Amino acid sequence: MLKNITEKNKIFLTILLLFIFTINISFALSVSPNNEYCCYLYLYNKYYLFDLKEKKIIKNVEMPDYYDNVFFISKDKVAFVKGQKIEIMDSLILKPEAQFNFNQTIRDLKVVKENDTESFFLIFTDYSIRYFKYDKNKGIINLITQKDLVKYHDSLIKDNEIFVADNMFISIFRESSFLFFKWLSSKKIKLEDVVYSLDVGKNKYAVLHYVSTSKRKVSFYTLNGMEITTKELEGNYQKLWFDKSEKEVVLFDNSNSIKILSQNGEIRESNIYGGKIDQMQKFNEGFILVVIEDKPNFVVLDSNFNM
Structure with missing residues (x-):
């Protein structure tokens, strides 16, 4: 009987360990609307506030609760996300000021614009984009308004337009208004494959x-969706961004280095880190960048990838 229990325990422990090591560690990194700070959540409850100009951590605290993500909701307020709820707090004081339930799991949050009294932001779920005003x-x-999505993957805001990696589409939204009514006007560009991440340049997309x-696969397209060039890559890349010249893209894959791909298809490794x-x-x-060694370390690079 003891032998049977031991064998069962071994099986249970094996399954448990497999489960633990296949869980995605929860973290988020969000830049403030004024580009002065970033907030970061590590291992569900370790909160960091980092000064991008002074290049130093100004807040590091273990939260009393566990969260999925954290996002800036204005230049000095952050929204801690737990499933379908957000808790709004001052980014330094970290005392809950308000709590809201959105009835759908929150995938992403982005600030569109703000003034002294109001902040306008977007909440993305798997299948919707919703536009809110925070007093x-x-x-x-x-x-304010909402629109359906096919399947959300990534987004960015540029020149008052919202670009969304929406399954096999680039969905483009813009705020429209008449009298007191506001809505999101939209158009879609259909591509051949699932759009995982995207960036928008002056006259082209990187996808x-x-x-x-x-x-x-990394592809460059004209703004009307005509393919310029494409390159298939081995790897688990998650996001990309244009560099300053818009002739190269930076690829992020959770490794210990960043990869840079030129429009002509050449890829190189840059800035190898110790974690x-x-x-x-x-x-x-x-x-x-947040580099994990013994603890999270923040690394600021200029647009040419220099520290």
Whole structure:
């Protein structure tokens, strides 16, 4: 009997260990709308606030609760996400000021614009984009409008337009208004493969396509969706961004280095670090990386990938 229990325990422990090591570690990195700070959530409850100009951590605290993600909702407020709910807090004080339930799991949050009294932001779920207004004085969030998506993967805001990697489409949204009514006007560009990530240049798109779990494809398109060039790559790349020249793209894959792909198909490795790059984001002065060694380390790169 003891032998049987031991064997069962071994099987249980094996399954448990497999489960633990296949879970995706929860983390998020969000840049403030004024491009001065970034906030980062590591291992569900370890919160960091980093000054992008001074290049130093100004807040590092273990939260009393566990969260899925954290995003800036204005220049000095952050939204901690847990499933379908967000808790709004001051990015430094970290005391809950308001809580809201959105009835769908939140995938992403991006600020569109803000002033002294209001912040306008987008919440992306798997199958919708919703546009909200946050009244800073009253602590109230109101839904302005919403649109359906095919399947959300990635997004960016540029020149008052919202570009969404929407399954096999690039969906483009713009705020329209008449009198007191506001809505999101939209158009779609159909591509041949799933759009995993995208960036928008002055006259072209860079698109990371999902091929399989170990393969991706990077394509460059004109703004009306005509393919310029494409390159298939081995690897589990998750996001891409244009560099300053818009002749190359930076690829992020959770390894210990960043990869740079030129439009003519040449790829090179750059900036090898002593740990895994856990997250990476673009901001107006360059890129911010979080490198995990014994603890999270923040690395700021300029637009030419120099520290």
